[in-house]
Amino acid sequence: MDSRVVVVGGGVIGSSIAYFLRASDPSVSVTVIERDPTYARSSSALSAASIRQQFSTPLSIQMSLYGIEFLRSIGERLEIDGAKPSIDLHEGGYLFLATPAGLGTLRENHALQQRLGANISLLDREALQTRFPWLNTDDLAAGAYGESGEGWFDGYGLVQALRKKAQALGARYVAAEVSAMRRTGRRVTEVIASNGESYPCDVVVDAAGAWSRTVAAMVGIDIPVFARRRSIFNVSSPAQLAHCPLLIDPSGVYFRPEGRSFICGTSPSADNDPDDLPLDEVDHALFDDVIWPALAHRVPQFEALRVQNSWSGYYEYNVFDQNAIIGHHPDVDNCIFANGFSGHGLQQGPATGRGISELILHGRYTTLDLSSLGFARVLENRPIVEKNVV
Missing domain, CATH: 3.30.9.10 (D-Amino Acid Oxidase, subunit A, domain 2)
Known part of the structure; x- marks a missing residue:
């Protein structure tokens, strides 16, 4: 089990990963590097903040079914010292x-x-x-x-609730921009930030949203995700x-x-x-x-x-098939990607955070199998066709 995890990006995906890791195993060191702690330009804060099950692929439906379960119980899940967050969930359909x-x-x-x-x-x-x-x-x-x-909610409120709970559980948040990563062979050994600090890691997670392509390039990976x-x-x-x-x-x-x-x-x-x-x-x-x-x-x-x-x-837009890319790349053993949600990040964030925490802690998915969203489909040109793209 790897013990030092560095997450690049503290929006809904990165903060969900941090929350689930610390909630599942408090012995894991989690550092989240987020360049804009105000989230002024974050997709999580600027979206229409909604959730649906009306997709055409089974996994997207299952991820959002878990998403609504999580959102309904957010007060209990993300409570801190008796204070329960609210995201004004409105199931208007x-x-x-x-x-x-x-x-x-x-x-x-x-x-x-x-x-x-x-x-x-x-x-x-x-x-x-x-x-x-x-x-x-x-x-x-x-x-x-x-x-x-199905319905809509306060996306900024969700990000803040996840972030604060992850911090309460012991995750460390650093306000800085990642400027480089040091890679030795098939492993990333350090994440270097613009504040001059270096963060050694056993696992690094690219959850940088619309900027994930730049982060991936730091470890020599080309990811088909662009800011739209x-x-x-x-x-x-x-x-x-x-x-x-x-x-x-x-x-x-x-x-x-x-x-x-x-x-x-x-x-x-x-x-x-x-x-x-x-x-x-x-x-x-x-x-x-x-x-x-x-x-x-x-x-x-x-x-x-x-x-x-x-x-x-x-939108952190996956030009390959408009679905998320979640999991390892075959060329780097300890770098995990969670990118390209193409407008579905808020609603798929809880399932993604849970899944990646399982991948880090157990080496496999133990609840919902997200492996079909892995890099293999991109490298083998097997797009997932979603008919209900919004």
């Missing part, structure tokens, strides 16, 4: 909508989700109109709605939408309630999605040209909208 062209895929995904225990209802057009009378269903065939286990900017818009509207879920339109545009307003967004087209765009800019043209027309079509009450606020965050 996801609503995936399908036109006739997408009906077959929706049904196929729903059957898999049901088989694995997710509480998802398949609603025909009439049922959609009954449940959500504010919805324009003219061009729809059906929708899949999460009756429970996503803009989120907070809009006000006089619309009164009873029982409003997080809605995924067939166009790819999404929206959900946020207090008395709504937040919304979409991914840019593949030919207009470059790497490393500045986070201090927002793609207002995407809102004007794509998001607003789609919202006004799907919800006629959204004809009257006003943008109140907007911001951008990074």
Whole structure:
């Protein structure tokens, strides 16, 4: 059993790993190196902070089923001296909508989700109109709605709760940027930080999110993960939408309630999605040209909208197949990767933290087997095809 673990990145993935390691084995030394302890540019803090089971691959569904179990019990799990954190979990459900062209895929995904225990209802057009009378269903065939286990929460609150609990359990957090790693043969022996300190390690974990590619390169590994900017818009509207879920339109545009307003967004087209765009800019043209027309079509009450606020965050985007890369690389014995979540990091963080702690402590996964997300599929060109990409 390796005893000195250095985790690069203290967002939801890194802090989840630190928490599970210290909770499972207090003898393990855990150091988390996080360059921005304010998390001002962290994907964990800037995302739409939601969780769903409506995926098309079994492992993603199972990871999020554990994720919702973890989030529901966060007060007890991450309690410190009687103080229980709250992340304002709201199980408002996801609503995936399908036109006739997408009906077959929706049904196929729903059957898999049901088989694995997710509480998802398949609603025909009439049922959609009954449940959500504010919805324009003219061009729809059906929708899949999460009756429970899906919704949204305070992502920044989750990161802080994990971090504080990991620290209370003895994990050390260092505010610095990793500048280099010393590798001897097949092992990383030291992590060197910008503060001039060197951290010897038995295991190093790359959990650097949108910056993971730079960290991987320090040990000679090329990882297909890039920083892709996503803009989120907070809009006000006089619309009164009873029982409003997080809605995924067939166009790819999404929206959900946020207090008395709504937040919304979409991914840019593949030919207009470059790497490393500045986070201090927002793609207002995407809102004007794509998001607003789609919202006004799907919800006629959204004809009257006003943008109140907007911001951008990074997806740590796995260009290979938009799924996480979790586990060892065959060329480095003691470096573990947890990268490329492509927008699913917050909801898959608890399962990832648990799994990587098992890998470090036992040399294998002992609960949910995450091995299919390993590097082998990338090296052997075996992409995992996810049909429900948002």
